[in-house]
Amino acid sequence: MCPELSNRAEARLFVALVSLLIGFVWLTVIFILRMDPLLQPLRHGSKFPEGYESPERLRQTNRWLEGIFDTVTLLAVLCFARSCRTDPGGQRDWIEERPDLFHGDLSDVDEEFEQHLEMRGNSVLEAFEHEVGMNVCKFCRMVKPERVYHCRVCGSCVLAMDHHCVFIGNCVGKRNLKFFFLFLLYTSLASFMSLILFGRCLVHFSYGNQFPVRTLIFMWIIMFLSFLISFGSLSGVGFLLGWNTYLITRNLTSVEHQKIQSDPTGFRNKFDRGTLKNIQNVLGLNPMLWFLPVRTKRERRWRRDG
Secondary structure, eight states: OOTTOSOHHHHHHHHHHHHHHHHHHHHHHHHHHHTOGGGSOOOTTOOOOTTSSOHHHHHHHHHHHHHHHHHHHHHHHHHHHHHHHSOOOOHHHHHHHOTTSOOOBGGGSOHHHHHHHHHTTOOHHHIIIIIIOOEEETTTTEEEOTTEEEETTTTEEEETOOEEETTTTEEEOTTTHHHHHHHHHHHHHHHHHHHHHHHHHHHHHTTOOOOOHHHHHHHHHHHHHHHHHHHHHHHHHHHHHHHHHHHHHHTOOHHHHHHHHHOTTOOOOTTOOOHHHHHHHHHOSOGGGTTSSSOOOOOSOOOSOO
16 A cells, blocks of 8 residues: 555555455355255246256356356456555656656755745746756655656655555556556456346246245345445446546546646647557556456556657
8 A cells, every 4th residue: 555645544444345345246146156046946836947958057057157256356356456555656666767867855955055046936846847857746855757646645656647546545556557457347347247147146036936035035135235236336447447448548647638638738648659559558568468467577668759
């Protein structure tokens, strides 16, 4: 998590909440697959539906579905954990990106020089920006390369910061953007699968079974709650997935996209290097590893021109 997060307890609370919701939906899906109504004794006069070959065949199908859902959920959890624990892009990453750029702390600038600048109506920051031609952060008082933005929640500057996500208790920046994107992807897939499996379970209920009343009530309650969670997750996370896909294909962050939209002079996207290279810049050069939560060899520099 961010080293200077002002409220670590709040961050842990959100992370725990997300973990709890994922675990609840996962347990519900596993429960309904193993307690499939068609695998229970049917009501008197009910017959096994003709669309299924046999109860054993259905049990085998459920095991396959359970394995697929477990895999997708596990990938979502791994990506979530890496999004939370990975440094989004601190000063060490600035040096890797721009070794030619001066990196220093402005807090020790000569006091006499600072007073001289203030008498001229300028600050130390303005002097570096205008006279030296370097970007500086007025909060951290640090010289920084292009595409580094300050997060007021973390109290630090992050390379290619997109936003601060309360649900992972961390900023989304260059180093953890891939993990965050894959978390959105696998969470959307898991939510979609769970909704499909809930609907399938309802169809199986229609053929009749001999569940005790208490078991039926329990199943309906957890299915209803899981349905709400999965539907809300698919709606919200699916939207974020589409938005982040758009930004990745254009090699932009949310901060930079906002600047483009608010710039009346028509700010040009100078970071766009073509769709394929933009994707490789985030997911890596090896397509075989694009959808795995592993760090890959990426291009060292974000070239300004294509």
